[in-house]
Amino acid sequence: MKSDLPRRAAATRKTLDKYRAKPFDWRKRATCIHLARTHLRNMGHKPPAIPDFRSPVGARTALAGTGHADLAGLLDSLLPRIGAAEILVGDLVLIPGDDLFDCICVSAGGKLLGWHPDDPSGIKPLHVVGEILGAWRV
Template sequence: MKMHQRRDVTQATMDHFTPKPFDWCKAATCVHMVRRHVAAMGHSVPPMPRFRSALSAKAALTERGWSNLADMMDATLPRIMPAQVIMGDVVELQSESDVFGALCIALGDGRVMGYSEGNDGLSVMQPFASPIAAWRA
């Protein structure tokens, strides 16, 4: 996919999720954002079960044999080195509040978009720490 197409898909993902506050019940989580984005980037994505809490999200991962979000992403996209990330790729950041980690979408220059603790909606962030994993979308 050409860089301008990656930019357009990434912008469309941002436009769709920016007005949506994080909500387990309303399909507004990092997993929902990444799934929509990856599909728009032209990849085949597995169906997503409905989940309404962290507990049911964890159960959905376990049912598929995944222990965390990185396992889910490894089953969906090719893993790359975090230093190889370009706009539109998926990155995992360390999350302090849960066992899932945090999936975000790379915007370039080290910035990412994603849901973060302490913010009501989707945020553009410059993380303090490097991603712990990355996948080519």
């Protein structure tokens, strides 16, 4: 696993480079599910296509269309779940979000990359103090 860390770090940097200056935007497909899919591809996975949606309501409908009630269920169907102590650079982590959705982030080794609600101008390192709802090995 240790020899895999440089590849995982490179893929995480590639994901960060794409979304660093990309504001969160439902209409422009800049959401945490798009971030996660891009990252999965950067890590060598072949995730399913994301249905087209351009609003929170459309996203909820698209998620229901996958047969999952929430993002954790969707991620469980794609990746093996791991414990918080097992998170490596490049793994996906779910943290509490807003009233509609939790937030998928990418692990950057001690920090999580995602959009912050106070500054959605692009993904940034988040200092998560609260609860981690789940983590998945990518």
